[in-house]
Amino acid sequence: MYKDGPDSCMQGENCVEVYAHEKSVLRLAYLTQGNEIHARCIVRDDEMEWIRCYPNTNSTETQRWHTAMEAAVEGAGYTHGNFDGVHLDKVRHPDAGRHDNKWMMPYLDNGSGRRCDTYVQESSDWNTLIVGSDGLEAQQQDGYVDFDNQATCDECGDRMDEDNSCYVDGGEMSVCEHCYQNVFVTAIGRRGHETTVRNSDAVEVGDQWYHTEYLSDNDIYACEDDGEYYHVDDLCSTSRGYVHTDRVTALDEEDSDGNTYAHDNDIATTHDGRTIHESAAVTETINGVDVVFHKDDDIAAYKAEHNEEKEEA
Numbered sequence: 003m004y005k006d007g008p009d010s011c012m013q014g015e016n017c018v019e020v021y022a023h024e025k026s027v028l029r030l031a032y033l034t035q036g037n038e039i040h041a042r043c044i045v046r047d048d049e050m051e052w053i054r055c056y057p058n059t060n061s062t063e064t065q066r067w068h069t070a071m072e073a074a075v076e077g078a079g080y081t082h083g084n085f086d087g088v089h090l091d092k093v094r095h096p097d098a099g100r101h102d103n104k105w106m107m108p109y110l111d112n113g114s115g116r117r118c119d120t121y122v123q124e125s126s127d128w129n130t131l132i133v134g135s136d137g138l139e140a141q142q143q144d145g146y147v148d149f150d151n152q153a154t155c156d157e158c159g160d161r162m163d164e165d166n167s168c169y170v171d172g173g174e175m176s177v178c179e180h181c182y183q184n185v186f187v188t189a190i191g192r193r194g195h196e197t198t199v200r201n202s203d204a205v206e207v208g209d210q211w212y213h214t215e216y217l218s219d220n221d222i223y224a225c226e227d228d229g230e231y232y233h234v235d236d237l238c239s240t241s242r243g244y245v246h247t248d249r250v251t252a253l254d255e256e257d258s259d260g261n262t263y264a265h266d267n268d269i270a271t272t273h274d275g276r277t278i279h280e281s282a283a284v285t286e287t288i289n290g291v292d293v294v295f296h297k298d299d300d301i302a303a304y305k306a307e308h309n310e311e312k313e314e315a
């Protein structure tokens with residue numbers, strides 16, 4: 003079924019043999035049409051649960067078989083469950099010597115459960131490996147677990163296969179794959195060098211992460227309007243500080259700090275059509291009409307001219 007059946011990371015892998023042994027509660031449900039094997043699903047008879055249906059749902063055709071498989075196991079009285087507590091056969095890995103502790107192990111699917119249901123440890127009663135929340139994480143696709151090669155994740159404290167550990171924080175910490183993917187990111191830090199840091203110590207700009215301690219070194223600043231981080235090329239200097247280019251207007255007269263842009267909400271238009279910072283705007287009532295000037299304009303001259311015009315009129 004694994005060799006000729008639907009696509010998965012364990013297709014054709016010998017390690018799946020550990021599911022089958024004399025005392026196993028696991029059974030393999032499958033659907034065929036003609037000579038073709040179209041779907042499969044491991045079920046456990048002790049809890050009447052199914053774990054995960056294959057094929058994956060990546061096309062209309064596979065979706066159809068996936069749905070049919072799920073309907074079949076549900077129809078047979080199984081509910082969605084997981085491997086917790088299941089005994090797997092203890093089969094020595096072909097590369098392992100007699101005293102090595104390296105055993106065949108497929109990638110264990112999560113099923114309906116929690117992440118903690120995919121760890122294995124040696125059981126004391128049978129010659130088996132038991133699935134649960136303790137031991138080595140059995141979610142690698144290399145087909146084995148090695149109890150001689152254990153390390154502890156510096157982040158979550160779980161035991162892990164040393165070969166699958168990842169170094170972070172400049173090699174200071176060694177963490178499991180789960181933590182590496184969920185807690186850490188590769189970010190641009192000091193002098194533009196990439197480093198792996200906790201995601202809480204980094205900000206995402208576009209599709210790139212930046213270490214929060216070195217933001218200005220890498221031309222990353224917060225927009226004072228929305229609080230998000232942007233590259234300086236996408237920001238304009240305004241009286242409020244940096245604001246994203248989408249929310250600024252070019253000024254025809256520099257503001258008092260020499261900025262040539264202002265936030266869209268901070269602008270005023272003068273009587274002769276210039277865009278200026280509102281803090282520089284002066285409104286005078288001339289001949290009963292409000293007229294907006296820049297504070298440095300020669301307002302007296304304007305008034306004199308327009309009063310004269312009125313007198314002439």
Ligand SMILES: [Zn+2]
Pocket residue numbers: 155156157158159160177178179180181182
């Ligand atoms: Zn971890």
